[in-house]
Amino acid sequence: MILSGWGRYPRIDAKLNAPRSEEDLQALVLQGNSIARGNGRAYGDSAVSAQNTVHMRHFNRMLSFDAEQGQLVAEAGVMLADVIDAFLPRGWFSYVTPGTKFVTLGGMIAADVHGKNHHKDGSFGTYVDWIDVLISDGSVQRCSRSENTELFEWTVGGMGLTGIVLRAAIRLRHVSSAWIEQRTLVAENISHAIELFEQSHDATYSVAWIDCLQQGKSMGRSLVILGEHADAVVVPSQYRKTPLHISPKRKLSIPVEFPSWALNSLSVRAFNALYYWNGKRKRGQQLVDWDSYFYPLDAILGWNKIYGRHGFAQFQCVLPLQTADAGLRALLSAIANAGAGSFLAVLKRFGTQNSRFSFPMEGYTLALDFPVNKKTLALMERLDSITVEHGGRFYLAKDSRMSRDLFHQSEPRTKDFVSFRSDHAASGAFASAQSHRLGL
């Protein structure tokens, strides 16, 4: 069947199996070239293998919860949304969440996802106590920071290329309400935005949305949004008796693909300007429920269809602190010059991170969506080069199109990753369209 990631590009004719038992899963892995697929929210071809894509939807059970330590043990196919549904009413929330709750635990571990609190709390891997991994010989290995350390470290952030995560023990964060106190600051340009981030290290959550079509002295004008888990006493009065519950909201859904012309530089410019002025008008403090705060796009089911039938690609890089200001300027000016704006340009400060192959490093990460066409593909190649020139690197969970050469230039860690894979017979056993494309 035809498979793709969330960006619906590229589309690959792939074999897909959904095993129901560990034995069936093992048999599939022994066939080689397998890659585990969770909920298909990686944007590109990370979870697609033409020969052997393995859907993990039947491995979706929660196994135990230790309320003393906030430790949940669950199978890899359990969705973050289900964890929140089950545990937020009891006062627990994920330590780290990406921008969608429709991801599986296995996917979050494979991509070592980050959230708006990376500068303070690190990536998802920080909160993984142990994982059970099915490796190339079909055996299942328990690994952690003290047991099978190498396998643990390469698997967290290893994009499913070291083995298939079966189960994980993760830590949840204690919260006293389902609400976030949000504060919006307005940045007149990119340097101002960086300044605001640097002044906001204490904020638990911080993220900026950038109007990426501005040039000159307004280049990089943005809304910097900070957030804190709210105490139960400050939640809106009608919710105060049940501070951990919000009422379910109506979901919009995008039923059909938008025609490609619907998204042009005019509509994007209008959207960006409106978003900015609206945010500026409402700057200051607000109380927002968790779903609207963390997952605004999840409220629009199938939003990936607004980019039309050719799909879209996301560009996400991280630049080290020293080069961030100059690098971001170069990136934004290339984007504005191309007139190829993005609905969602997101800037985020990362804190330090020491890991084998995970994406984050201390610095600034910029993410933008583009509909896929000749012009934007050329622009993204330009952005790739700017990133490499500034010592940055790329997020594999978003990538669908990078060239092998460029990727290797950006990732000196690739050599060790590839040798770990070959030393453990993982190169033939686990492979995705992305790993073939990038030579991993």
Next chain:
Amino acid sequence: MSKGTVLILGARSDMAMAIAHCFAKEGYDIQLAARNADGLVSDTSDIALRYQVAVTQHEFDALNTASHVAFVVHLPVLPDIAVCAVGYMGEQAENERCTQSASLVMRSNYEGPTSILAVLANLFEQRGSGTLVGISSIAGERGRATNYVYGSAKAGFTAFLSGLRNRLAKKGVHVVTVLPGFVATKMTDGMDLPAKLTAQPKQMADAILDAVLKRRNVIYVKRIWQLIMMIIRNIPEKVFKGMKI
């Protein structure tokens, strides 16, 4: 505070699991009954953790009818609702060749399910309350060349449920007959089913919960099946016997 207890018979199937999740989410305690019940331990913990209800697992063999009274007696509590999701389709061609295979299909879809529901029905009647849910099939609405062995057993089961409902109507015990069309489950994995006619297990579970709460008698999970089956039932036999459906 539990809303009551739901016994799920034949708990290992996708349909049964979806039903268990659906009732647990509403706040019912769950009893999962199946062969090799020990294999259900992950599902037990999963449902208990997700919905904070009590979940127990119980060894149950639908074909061993002699054990049914003891099975019910040993349940920790007599359930308020019992859902029978036991069933086995078999292969029609095999069922035509081999009487033993045919017999297994008939026993799995008729003898076993009616036996356990009969035991429960008497206890519910004594208590004067409860709901019995039988998952039958549209295959029982009219025998077709392609699966009449399975269909005939389901036809018998549907008739049994109808009679049971009639008998218990004035005794405070309600009986729901569920007639699913295509459902996307392990049983139909790999079959090429038309999407518009195919229900997801969760849709089916929601429909069953709704039927139990509203005390409905016979439900088709996708409305369209009611129309399709009305047409199929009304084709004159003279025409029907020559048809390929």
